[in-house]
Amino acid sequence: MHIKQLFYNKNKILINGLYHHLFMNTIVVESQYFAPCIFYKNVNKISHVEFDVYETWQKMSFRNRCTIMGAGGPVTLSIPLEEGRSQRRLMKDVRIANRYPWQSQHWKTIMSCYNRSPWFEFYRDELEVLFQKQVNFLVDWNLACWEWTLKKLGWEISTETTTEYIVHYDMTKWLDLRSKILPKSIMQNFPEPVVYRQVFEDRTGFVPHCSILDLLFCEGKNARVILAKEGS
Known part of the structure; x- marks a missing residue:
């Protein structure tokens, strides 16, 4: 299903102009970095x-990369993978190529981009510990990032990984966001982004x-408050 716009209204969610009730309050999605x-x-x-771990690996996604902001604009952090980006393994079997010092490189880039941001020092120590933890499988690393973020947001959300691949979920009980949040289509699928003041906004614009x-x-x-705002 192609999602043109998606946001919450109490216990409903708008997909392609139609409201769907979220009786089970459950999302299925790929794990992301x-x-x-x-x-x-x-x-x-x-x-x-x-998190769907029985899907087949797909390149050109946020499964092994994320976008942060630098003084010159967006910076992409990519995790190197054993067997490369074109492999056809199940997501649960995708291994990180730890022979490359990607964690130290990512951490140095994060420090360079955010060392002067208002809240970097508040999160720095615990995040640095996370980036010193060696993990072999991409799913395990993404889950560690997810759990760290939940803790910082103060959210209590139960989390599981799938035990099989399901093509179609019951849309009265599940919201299927698999492969909806992608680098090439995120602006089209989600035209109303989360808005806040960025460190280099005076140079790059938002x-x-x-x-x-x-x-x-x-x-x-305040991130928790911003994420809870309707239409923000």
């Missing part, structure tokens, strides 16, 4: 998330759909 802010806005009122890290470093504890 510090996902864009819009993903967290969509799970804001959800009580349960299941850049939408950055990683949740950008929001946390710029807004800190």
